[in-house]
Amino acid sequence: MLGGTEFVGRAITEEAVDLGWDVTVFHRGRHAPPPGTSALHGDRTAPDGLAALADGEWDVVVDTWSGAPTAVRDSARLLADRAGRYAYISSRSVYAYPAPARLAEDSPLVDGSPDAGATAYPEDKRGGELAVLEAFDGRALLVRAGVILGPYENVGRLPWWLNRAARGGPMLAPGPCDLPIQYIDVRDLARWTLAAALAGHGGAYDLVSPPGHTTMAGLLEACVSVTGGRAELRWTDPDRIVEAGIEPWTDLPVWLPPGELQEYMFGSDVTKALATGLHCRPVEETVADTWAWLSSLGGIAPQRPDRPAKGVTPEQEAALLGL
Structure with missing residues (x-):
């Protein structure tokens, strides 16, 4: 788990621990990681900030980064030969606006680059997506979340x-x-993301309530x-x-x-996510x-x-x- 101590990252980490997974949390050390995890420290924005990830192998990497796409690019390239799948928590903001009614995964997207510094949120998230697709090809899962609510x-x-x-x-x-x-409870996002990665699903999925x-x-x-x-x-x-x-x-x-x-x-069409097991708890x-x-x-x-x-x-x- 890249991050794993706040909101989305924490919910995903806790879900993985509850499932009995062996979880490594890579973070800056500013907040305590959830109990039951192993911690590695580093700052993705600093020179040599990924040094702690130089060794090791993982079945799944989950990344919630929302800043400069270069941070996702560098992490994905470093882990491409030592990780099975890479799940990137993206955003429905990557869709171009204005957009057709009932947005779905094949709707037009904003421009982005994996080599860009921080610009605007939609372009940053799209750049992160492209970085993961480039490094992991068919092993990349893009989770395009809408409004995320819930504990943390x-x-x-x-x-x-x-x-x-x-x-x-x-x-x-x-x-x-x-x-x-439409929104997604952070715990429903966590559960679906880990299940989808385990099942080998790849490509983009919109993740909000139906x-x-x-x-x-x-x-x-x-x-x-x-x-x-x-x-x-x-x-x-x-x-x-x-x-x-x-x-x-x-x-x-x-x-x-x-x-x-x-x-x-x-106005998101979430048919694809529902078909792969998305369940949304009552508001x-x-x-x-x-x-x-x-x-x-x-x-x-x-x-x-x-x-x-x-x-x-x-x-x-x-x-x-x-x-």
Whole structure:
């Protein structure tokens, strides 16, 4: 496991340990790896930062890197002759925008290069994909995840909604309430990725919940329920929210108003992943387990330094709701 101490990497590592796998975690040493693993230390961005991986053989490598594609390129080339398969956790952001309805794995992609430094997230992820394909050819698994939620989240989406619901009172709920959303629970991602690698699946797979899995109402009602029911959802017209200067996606995490961008983000055809065993647990379970984890931390979730903090301010919310 390249990484393995935070959010996606940690969930995949814990799943592998639970399966009884012999897991090696390669990381910088800033966080403790999950129990039951062996640790190797190194910084992929530093000269000779992969020295600890110079020896050893592995059946599967899992990589969650989202920065410069050169880091994926160097790791994949180093391990190509000593690892069976390489699973790269990519993103549905690699699809070109605007895009056709019901995006699938054969939809047009952004440009990318395995030899590029850090540029923009979509191009970086595509460059990482190309690096893995180049080094591992038919032994590469590209996991194109959508929005990832669940315990250990360090991006600030679901933790923000949970903390807001826990405060109680009138709560801005971005409409329409039946707006469909797609996401993947980090543990479902972990389980599918390891099973797919073990089964020898290769190529690209979109990994999000199937259409109809839940809606904004399903997500927010679960947040209110699990935090004690003290918040009152005030469903608000999308145009009013945008006119108030409140930013979709960042000020109101996960939410996008109806339209082309919303369909791009939440219109994935996941037939291919479902046919290979993808199972998505109910949104209520994802929300409840994330709340239990967040509560164990006193409500303060870790935050990635390279991602902006999420959430509308109490002042903006009150003004829009006329409080």
